[in-house]
Amino acid sequence: MPSDRPTFLASLGVARRINAAGTLTRLGGALMDEAVLAAMAEAATSSVDIAELQSAASARIAALTGAEAGLVTSGASAGLTLATAACLAGWDAARMSALPDTSAMPSKVLMHRTHRNSYDHAVRLAGAHIVDFGHNDRGTGAGVRGIEPWEIEAAVDPQTVACVFVASTGNEADLRTVVEVCHRRGLPVIVDAAAQLPPRENLRRFTALGADLVVFSGGKALGGPQSSGLLIGRRALVGSALLQMMDMDVHPRTWAPAALVDTAALTGTPLHGIGRGFKVGKEEIAGLLCALERFVSRDDKAVQAGWTQRLQAIAQALADVPGLGVRLLPAGAHKAVPMLELRPLAPADLLCRTLHAMPVPIHLGEGAMDEGVLTLNPMTVRPTDDALVVASIRQAVQACAEPDSASANP
Numbered sequence: 001m002p003s004d005r006p007t008f009l010a011s012l013g014v015a016r017r018i019n020a021a022g023t024l025t026r027l028g029g030a031l032m033d034e035a036v037l038a039a040m041a042e043a044a045t046s047s048v049d050i051a052e053l054q055s056a057a058s059a060r061i062a063a064l065t066g067a068e069a070g071l072v073t074s075g076a077s078a079g080l081t082l083a084t085a086a087c088l089a090g091w092d093a094a095r096m097s098a099l100p101d102t103s104a105m106p107s108k109v110l111m112h113r114t115h116r117n118s119y120d121h122a123v124r125l126a127g128a129h130i131v132d133f134g135h136n137d138r139g140t141g142a143g144v145r146g147i148e149p150w151e152i153e154a155a156v157d158p159q160t161v162a163c164v165f166v167a168s169t170g171n172e173a174d175l176r177t178v179v180e181v182c183h184r185r186g187l188p189v190i191v192d193a194a195a196q197l198p199p200r201e202n203l204r205r206f207t208a209l210g211a212d213l214v215v216f217s218g219g220k221a222l223g224g225p226q227s228s229g230l231l232i233g234r235r236a237l238v239g240s241a242l243l244q245m246m247d248m249d250v251h252p253r254t255w256a257p258a259a260l261v262d263t264a265a266l267t268g269t270p271l272h273g274i275g276r277g278f279k280v281g282k283e284e285i286a287g288l289l290c291a292l293e294r295f296v297s298r299d300d301k302a303v304q305a306g307w308t309q310r311l312q313a314i315a316q317a318l319a320d321v322p323g324l325g326v327r328l329l330p331a332g333a334h335k336a337v338p339m340l341e342l343r344p345l346a347p348a349d350l351l352c353r354t355l356h357a358m359p360v361p362i363h364l365g366e367g368a369m370d371e372g373v374l375t376l377n378p379m380t381v382r383p384t385d386d387a388l389v390v391a392s393i394r395q396a397v398q399a400c401a402e403p404d405s406a407s408a409n410p
């Protein structure tokens, strides 16, 4: 899309920005391609039965991920709430209707201490009570232990319904331990893999390791609509999650449930469930399916090589900027996306604020800002913007070096 054409966003006075910080939700997530837009446009101008569309989506997602079933959600966070709701309620219509009130049902969800993060609010939202277990031995450098089977065993009681595991690069051994112990105790394992793509193999990895439910963001690397996500896993749990998200303003005598709904196990026709507010539109379902197909069929190595090549060119163009260290962080076994590390002589936050105040604001990764390091992630930067990224960084570094740094105090 040409960046200089008058746009609807411009008519609102909303700035065009270049996001070199990665697929951050607050910066709009991934950029969609034309094929995904076309799928969304077709869905947007068609009437469909959402249950039929989600059933078809499930079959397609299953084929592409190796999971038993799948569901398009309104994001990974919504997926965590729905996954938790499925583990709390199963096919019990009364429990579905009671959530988030869990006073009359088992409601404990286990989480390892080092996995607690701000998205556990999504788990608590369903009515679950999180029970911590374990230590942060490795994280603090105090020791060598990961998750121990006995720590999980000691935390399980009759009120426990599931365990939530947050996937990160290098914690696969811990996941094996959690799956082994939880399955022995009849407990499902929910994996938050929201940002664990690429590599595309991860679409299959967690269910293959035994996870019962796995969530992914649709608006991050998958390149789907920003407000979309995937929930994949066991058919019965995915079906319960779907039912708790559906519009249930139905007549029980004419209701045509989605194929994933086990009508024999279901205790009645539930009302609107806990997920009714996480409505996922036909546009998002079509868009995410199209994005998923494209993501699965693309050549990860070629995409990675393309990113590396662009970063090398940017690094070279910035090499002579005084007061700026630039280094390529190459892709590798534990790093699917190559990045540039920028080390300004000026305070890193000053450089960020200067870049944010430019005519086309540029956003860099701020995760290591306290160490004076900023990162440049190519995923959400259009190749046609690379030259502007270089020119803007050059100009901003120079502005930061000037004594009054006027542009840094907008």
Ligand SMILES: *Cc1c(COP(=O)(O)O)cnc(C)c1O
Pocket: 025, 074, 075, 076, 077, 078, 119, 166, 192, 193, 194, 195, 216, 217, 218, 219, 228, 229
């Ligand atoms: C981004 C993210 C989420 C939320 O994903 P959305 O699709 O934006 O709802 C949840 N968990 C983790 C670990 C994430 O990185």
